[in-house]
Amino acid sequence: MRGRVLVVVDERVEGEALSAVSVVEEVYGLPLRVERSDLADHIAASTNRRRGQVDALQLLKRTESMVPERGFLLILVLSDIFVDGFNFCFGLAYRRSAVVSTFRLRHPDPRMFVERVRKEIAHELGHLLGLRHCPRRECVMYFSNSIEDTDEKGVAPCDRCRTLILG
Numbered sequence: 001m002r003g004r005v006l007v008v009v010d011e012r013v014e015g016e017a018l019s020a021v022s023v024v025e026e027v028y029g030l031p032l033r034v035e036r037s038d039l040a041d042h043i044a045a046s047t048n049r050r051r052g053q054v055d056a057l058q059l060l061k062r063t064e065s066m067v068p069e070r071g072f073l074l075i076l077v078l079s080d081i082f083v084d085g086f087n088f089c090f091g092l093a094y095r096r097s098a099v100v101s102t103f104r105l106r107h108p109d110p111r112m113f114v115e116r117v118r119k120e121i122a123h124e125l126g127h128l129l130g131l132r133h134c135p136r137r138e139c140v141m142y143f144s145n146s147i148e149d150t151d152e153k154g155v156a157p158c159d160r161c162r163t164l165i166l167g
Contacts, residue, residue, distance in 0.1 A: 003071030005032040005125065008063075010039045012078040016110050017102050020117035021076070027122050027140075027156050028129065028165075030072075039063075043079050056081040056092040056099050063097065072128045073097035074121065080104065090120045090144055093127035100124055104147060116147070119155050126157055129165050134158060 007021045024032045046058040054077070067073040073096065080103040083089045091100035105116040122140045134141035137149075139158035144150040157165065 003030070004068055005030050005072045005074055006066070006068050007032055007034045007074045007076060008037050008039070008066060009034060010043070010075070010077045010079075011036055013076050013102055014078075016114055017076065017117050020114050020121055021074075023118040023122050023155060024074070024125060028125060030125075039075070039077065043077065047079075048082070051082060052080070053082045053088065054079045054101075056083050056089055056101075057094060059099055060092065060094040060097050064095070067096050071096075072125070074125065074128075075099040076117075076121075077101050078103060090150065091124040093124045096128060098124035098128055105150070112151075115155070116150050119150055119153060120144075122155055122157075126161065126165075131157065131161050131164060134161050136160070 005024050021034055024030050042059060042062045043054055046054050046062055048055050081089055081101040083092050100120045102117055107113040119140055126141050131141050133143040136158045137152055138154045139161055140154055140156055141161050142153045
């Protein structure tokens with residue numbers, strides 16, 4: 001299923017990160033709609049107090065009602081997120097929605113910061129479109145175990161992954 005992507009941006013996310021959402025149209029050719037929203041209640045209810053981080057899966061489950069009928073939901077948050085089994089994650093895709101956190105993507109150079117956000121958005125959207133992790137380091141679907149992995153990979157799927165999406 002391909003359709004519109006609703007990008008919901010938490011009010012606390014800096015404006016420079018907003019420019020990164022254009023990657024949805026540029027890389028995948030999907031139309032998008034961007035909305036700023038106060039996600040504080042969802043974030044608070046999904047926060048693991050012991051860890052001081054937001055449980056990404058819980059956040060996506062709490063916001064399932066926001067998923068467009070014919071499309072995908074992408075949530076952009078400032079909060080540090082994690083998924084069970086990992087100390088943190090940059091993003092997570094689940095069913096027809098995904099979350100990307102800007103928390104660990106910071107860089108003194110604003111252009112580098114925006115590029116990191118673009119890569120993580122493109123990565124999670126790739127999962128929503130059915131892609132799995134790719135062994136090619138240049139592919140956006142390469143698993144980022146560290147911020148250095150994110151910096152090294154490209155912003156688009158490799159030819160093999162692109163073929164899998166296009167069929």
